[in-house]
Amino acid sequence: MIFEEKKIDSHRIYEGAILNVRRDTVTAVKGQAYREIIEHNGAVAMVAITDEQKIVMVRQYRYACGRSVLEIPAGKIDKGESDPLKAAVRELKEETGYTAGKIKYLGKINTSVAYSEEVIHIYAMCSLTLGQQDLDDDEALEVVEYPFMEIYEMAAGGRLVDAKTVAALLMAKEQLGEEVLP
Numbered sequence: 156m157i158f159e160e161k162k163i164d165s166h167r168i169y170e171g172a173i174l175n176v177r178r179d180t181v182t183a184v185k186g187q188a189y190r191e192i193i194e195h196n197g198a199v200a201m202v203a204i205t206d207e208q209k210i211v212m213v214r215q216y217r218y219a220c221g222r223s224v225l226e227i228p229a230g231k232i233d234k235g236e237s238d239p240l241k242a243a244v245r246e247l248k249e250e251t252g253y254t255a256g257k258i259k260y261l262g263k264i265n266t267s268v269a270y271s272e273e274v275i276h277i278y279a280m281c282s283l284t285l286g287q288q289d290l291d292d293d294e295a296l297e298v299v300e301y302p303f304m305e306i307y308e309m310a311a312g313g314r315l316v317d318a319k320t321v322a323a324l325l326m327a328k329e330q331l332g333e334e335v336l337p
Contacts, residue, residue, distance in 0.1 A: 158184050173231065174273075195273035196236075199243040200229035200319045202261070202327040203253055203280045210306050210324075211251050211283070215296035225299070225309075226317040227324075229275070239276035247280060249289045251298050256282030261326040264319065277323045279331055303327075 160181040168191075169176040175194040180187055203211035210227070217224045230246035232239055240258065247253055261277040290296070301309075307328055310321045 160188070160190070163187065191270060193267075193271040193273065195231075195271060196234055197232040197239065197273060198229060198275045198319075199232060199239050199246055200227050200275050200277050200323050201243055201247050201255075201280050202227055202277070202323050203247060203251065203255065203283060204303070204327075204331075205283055205300060207300075208303060209300040210303050211253060212299050212301055212306065212320075213250055213296045214299055215294070220316065224317055225315060226320045229319060240278070243276065243278045243280075248286065249291065250294070250296060252286045252288040253280070253283045254286060255280035256284065259331070261323065261330055264322050266318065275319050277319070277326055279327055 160183060162179050162181055164180040165177055166179075167175055167177045173195070177192050177194060179190045179192060181190055182188075205211065212225055213228050214223055214225050216222070228247050228250040230242065230250065232242045236242050240260070243258070244255070247255065257280070259279040259281075261279055263274050263276045265271070266273045266275060288298075306315075307324050309315050310324045315321055
């Protein structure tokens with residue numbers, strides 16, 4: 156049987172604009188232990204597929220990585236935003252300028268089960284119409300498109316470092332079928 160930890164006490168130790176951190180005291184197999192947990196409102200990520208069956212990607216500098224990263228469009232669910240689908244539609248438009256005529260929910264992932272509550276909801280978006288980007292004031296990114304198999308092979312070969320992108324491409328390949336992805 157797996158031992159299930161129970162919260163004894165909890166203290167918030169950091170409060171930020173995007174995330175909070177708390178330190179929980181929990182029951183443990185040998186008494187008590189501490190768990191530091193990142194509280195996050197959640198996020199969305201989109202596998203956006205053009206009519207030419209290319210995947211819309213974004214390249215942006217990621218400070219935490221110290222370099223530019225190639226990833227699928229994504230963004231946080233804003234406070235008070237209860238519907239991840241609405242957040243996904245908003246984020247795709249903001250980051251890429253695209254709106255989708257067809258949307259399919261692919262599933263969700265937990266970004267790091269050991270210390271974070273963040274859940275990312277992943278959508279496939281097709282029948283795209285291009286409009287204008289509406290980037291946040293602190294965003295600077297380049298929109299690029301890749302044939303699905305090329306970007307999928309980059310993910311499978313370890314050349315993409317963004318975990319949500321790797322997971323989303325795997326989910327898309329398994330769930331969408333050849334009518335969408337050759």
